[in-house]
Amino acid sequence: MQAWNKIHFVLLLSRQGKVRLTKWYSPYAQKERSKVIRELSGVILARGPKLCNFVEWRGFKVVYRRYASLYFCMCIDAEDNELEVLEIIHHFVEILDRYFGSVCELDLIFNFHKAYYILDEILIAGELQESSKKAVARIIAAQDSLVDTAKEQASSLSNMIAQATK
């Protein structure tokens, strides 16, 4: 059987080559990861406009797309449908945009964990699990509200305890 993963990793790189988000669906050792990032940022950031959004790399293909100063990259198998992956990236960005309200790089820098949660709702084990933006938005909202209520509960509890022990 050939490769299992559809998407091997997701990388968000700034134009300066800084890492903004990484998610590895195939096992890569830490050293290997740094090497991959270095190699790819060298290749992708150097590419001019108007060129393909795909790069062949180590027998895989990396599909990338630039949004403002941020590059979204996904590594896929050589036989996969590049255009589709390009749209998966866009799908992700649109969901981020919805969540953060016109998302910018800074949002992702400070809220990378939230970006992770969102990504986890879109891709699972390197496969697209949900293609409805509404469904993703719904579950993320549910999680957020849950966290909020939990916080409230926790704080009110501790308040009660604090008052009780006064």
Add this chain to the structure above:
Amino acid sequence: MEQLKTIGRELAMGSQGGWGQSKEFLDLVKSIGEARSKVEEDRIILREIETLKRRIAEPDVTRRKMKEYIIRLVYVEMLGHDASFGYIHAVKMTHDDNVSHKRTGYLAVTLFLNEDHDLIILIVNTIQKDLRSDNYLVVCAALTAVCKLINEETIPAVLPQVVELLGHSKEAVRKKAIMALHRFYQRAPASVAHLLSHFRKRLSDNDPGVMGAALCPLFDLITADVNSYKDLVISFVSILKQVAERRLPKAYDYHQTPAPFIQVKLLKILALLGSGDKQASGHMYTVLGEIIRKVEMSSNIGNAVLYECICCVSSIHPNTKLLDAAIETTSKFLKSDSHNLKYMGIDALGRLIKISPDIADEHQSSVIDCLEDPDDTLKRKTFELLYKMTKSTNVEVIVDRMIDYMISINDNHYKTEIASRCVELAEQFAPSNQWFIQTMNKVFEHAGDLVNVKVAHNLMRLIAEGFGEDDEGADSQLRSSAVSSYLGILGEPKLPSMFLQVICWVLGEYGTADGNYSASYIIGKLCDVVEAHPNDITVKAYAITGIMKIYAFEVAAGRKVEMLSECQSLIEELQASHSTDLQQRAYELKALLGLDSHAVQHVMPLDASCEDIEVDKNLSFLNKFVQQAIEKGSQPYIPESERSGFSEVGNFKTLNEHENAGHGLRFEAYELPKPVPPVNISPAPHAPQITHTIPVSEPSHPREINQNPNPSSSADTSSANSEIKLQLGGVPMKWGKPAYSSSSSSSSGTISNTANGVAHRDAAAITAASQTRDFTYNHRRQQVEVSAEKQRLAASLFGKSSKSEKKVPSTNKASKASFPNTEKLAAKPLPAAEAPKEKLSNSSPQPPPPPDLLDFSESSPSIPAPEDPFKQLEELVGPSAAVVPEAHDIMGLYGLNFSPVTPANRNSEEANIVVANKKGPNLRDALEKDSVARQVGVTPTGNNPNLFRDLLG
């Protein structure tokens, strides 16, 4: 530092910035953001690691604090540093009762741990518990972790619960349970073998998301075993039909295309099911035709679906109508201005020519344009296409092109690939052997160290065996041309080792054969090779053996041999070499020079590398020697099977014979040391001595001796090998065919005339071929005459070139030539137009991102990060406020469906333009964020003024 303090104060004053993390963390992120170099970044992170190590170990860390530390650990790890010291805390965090903390814990462990990590065993219990939780969000978090963390060992622990969750009331849970089960299948197919029917069942789930998720495992299952799923063809077709007819909820539309991701997945599955199955394919024709007809070419996602249709059409049992549609779509791709579409078009063409090889002809001009495109990705894809369409008529042009490209790139991975493709094509289609050798020379010269060793051996064999026909004249002509081309090449610096080996072998074997070069000239050259590569033992070995052969031929021919002084010193040097192999060869050469011409003739017969070699498996010629040894009191040989596990110390011959009994080379691992350790060590020093004595004492068996093809002569020989050689041949002459016949050593090796891929040779073909080659060479240099060159290239690639076809490339060329100009024209005004804006915002002027076709950014006005947001706000909020309500509508609809916004423009690109143009609220949002950020203390430095730019802007 001062600045940092002010920022700190600002933060302390409570301007939280809406990010909810502690100031410390914000500072960290900020300083990373402002780091100017990787070194600085690393330093900051290392300091952070120290801090975290300390903090985490403190007693009584509150959960809230710990949660933040863990997020910081994630950050550290994300930037490529090791945060393993904190893994255990992330694991503990998953045990937390607070859902928010638990989620953070799960997020961290999925990012930190791979499935084989030791800590996983500590999470399994928690996962089990959480899978049973009443809160479906907890279950979801646990399932996400299951997908990443559960390994083969732990699958049984969670499997029953995951299966149970397939029937959960929440679709999000069902979906994730399917994905988890899919993951189990990937990890250990046997563990879920009895559960595969669940995937089929989920196909009819009420929720389209669950159905879509079920397609992932089904795709894998069908890839593995097509036949068990043929019954699903009709279901898949009907699902696809419904999807294409927009029966799914609107939420699944993407840029007005109905559930494209599900369509793509279904098309992939159908391609598998219909491959080579006429009946199954028959069900698909209608729906495929409909999709191809309906899907919009204008949107990227539509093209993705179309491309998948082409793949499907080319995979299933062919249908003329569909093929025509696919070909038409492909040509639209190829004619598009978008590089992405061209790329897909080239790929699609590669698929379609398998079915109808002629269609490439129509697109020759597009293909050639892609081949000459500056975009590397496109070029490589085109080479892949050319590789697929190579025939004997166009092999020369294609391989020449490939080699030129191979020379121009640095990427070793791709260089290896393209080199091996060149070799493969050359072997398969070579019009003449001379061309083959020249091509090989080029491949070796530029990628010699990357290609497979076998390729080198094939080349040597080809030169030695010639064409496989009885045309001695042509063979020797080939050899002398090889020799003279190699002598020319030798002058070049930095030749790859593998290529040098081939050269040395050929020069030794055939250097003096045609009489054009004197022995001393060749020997001088070989000595130069050794001198130039003092560290390459293999090359040295090849060279010294080459020298030995030349001397032997001279002696055998009765000519007087003068030992060149440089050669003399070389031999002396090698006799003292650290490599026993080189030492041995040097001694052999010396011994050979002492023999008379008759003996030499037998030891080193002229041009005998292709002679069949009879190997006396019983080593009967050694009988005499063995007899003598036994008479002197040695132990007789005991076959391995009769041995009781030990032999007597000191009798290394016995042991040698034992080692020899089986094979020349042993591939199995070393066995455990037997109780006779010293024996193994002793033989090596003895080796050279025996080399000396045996040839003299056994002069009557030179034939068998010299024709023992030494299996290890090409590889660097270990002492164990030379040991073996001693016994096997008596005289371990490095003669004959080095390496490429290695496997024949133990069998009665008959070097047959293996087909070398070149079936015949036609003198006319050669001249014609060389002419065309000269042709192409010439006009590649004359870049001025591009159009003529393209025409010819097209003609040579695609064979026929009618007049109409000739016209196409030239017009195409014209349009291409005008492209750069228009591009420049288009590009120039852009920055000019943006300049005032940038001045307005007085951010440090950064050249606007060049428009990218697919990023829609060509239409989007760049919104540079303003330096002073407040002023900007004052200016902008007013006017844009009017746009706000409408724009809010757009954002509400955004992503769902663009049609209400621009019913006329179904084109999603244009839809985006509209959104981009009405960026009112977005710009304001960005400015608000900017001001918040400034309060926090993050300023868009000159480093990156784009931090605040809308990604979708």
